[in-house]
Amino acid sequence: GESVGLHLPTLSVQEGDNSIINCAYSNSASDYFIWYKQESGKGPQFIIDIRSNMDKRQGQRVTVLLNKTVKHLSLQIAATQPGDSAVYFCAENKGTDKLIFGTGTRLQVFP
Amino acid sequence: GAGVSQSPSNKVTEKGKDVELRCDPISGHTALYWYRQSLGQGLEFLIYFQGNSAPDKSGLPSDRFSAERTGGSVSTLTIQRTQQEDSAVYLCASSLARRQGSGPKGYTFGSGTRLTVV
Numbered sequence: 001g002e003s004v005g006l007h008l009p010t011l012s013v014q015e016g017d018n019s020i021i022n023c024a025y026s027n028s029a030s031d032y033f034i035w036y037k038q039e040s041g042k043g044p045q046f047i048i049d050i051r052s053n054m055d056k057r058q059g060q061r062v063t064v065l066l067n068k069t070v071k072h073l074s075l076q077i078a079a080t081q082p083g084d085s086a087v088y089f090c091a092e093n094k095g096t097d098k099l100i101f102g103t104g105t106r107l108q109v110f111p
Numbered sequence: 112g113a114g115v116s117q118s119p120s121n122k123v124t125e126k127g128k129d130v131e132l133r134c135d136p137i138s139g140h141t142a143l144y145w146y147r148q149s150l151g152q153g154l155e156f157l158i159y160f161q162g163n164s165a166p167d168k169s170g171l172p173s174d175r176f177s178a179e180r181t182g183g184s185v186s187t188l189t190i191q192r193t194q195q196e197d198s199a200v201y202l203c204a205s206s207l208a209r210r211q212g213s214g215p216k217g218y219t220f221g222s223g224t225r226l227t228v229v
Binding site for chain 1: 161
């Protein structure tokens with residue numbers, strides 16, 4: 001079936017290092033992808049999005065890369081800070097308003 | 112209000128009882144979504160309301176689950192005869208009407224209702 005999955009359930013990084021969170025998707029018809037951040041006890045918050053006609057998009061300290069050839073999506077966080085500790089979800093959209101979410105990766109930032 | 116409000120924030124219920132979960136979307140948002148998040152899992156789509164259109168109920172896991180949206184605003188998710196596997200965080204999100212070519216970027220999530228069935 002269709003799925004959006006993640007390679008690693010937990011990622012531990014040292015403060016100041018760069019973080020890379022990966023996501024694989026299986027549906028080549030997906031044309032829109034979003035990364036969300038979910039802190040404990042809160043709902044997911046939008047971080048950055050990318051359309052399938054792009055392969056890279058940058059925000060503030062974050063970069064999303066899309067490799068359609070291997071159906072792979074990544075979120076790069078520069079100079080990771082303690083406040084970046086959260087669960088990160090990728091989500092895909094296939095032309096409807098529904099998002100299909102992956103399992104999530106927990107990012108732990110150590111001082 | 113400024114954000115999506117969900118109530119209650121926590122609910123403990125006995126197996127077999129019915130529960131109602133409430134969502135107050137952002138004023139003016141015509142689209143409303145319910146998702147379920149089990150422990151350590153991603154978000155599972157349940158149901159989607161858009162304006163006056165018929166809701167997309169394709170994600171509801173069984174006929175024990177139903178949802179209404181009154182007056183295009185507040186929504187209630189009802190679970191009848193709750194089972195232990197219904198225990199999860201139920202998240203509501205709202206967004207502005209989607210313009211062609213734009214994605215659901217404007218999803219704003221509430222903090223969820225944590226349901227525990229004992």
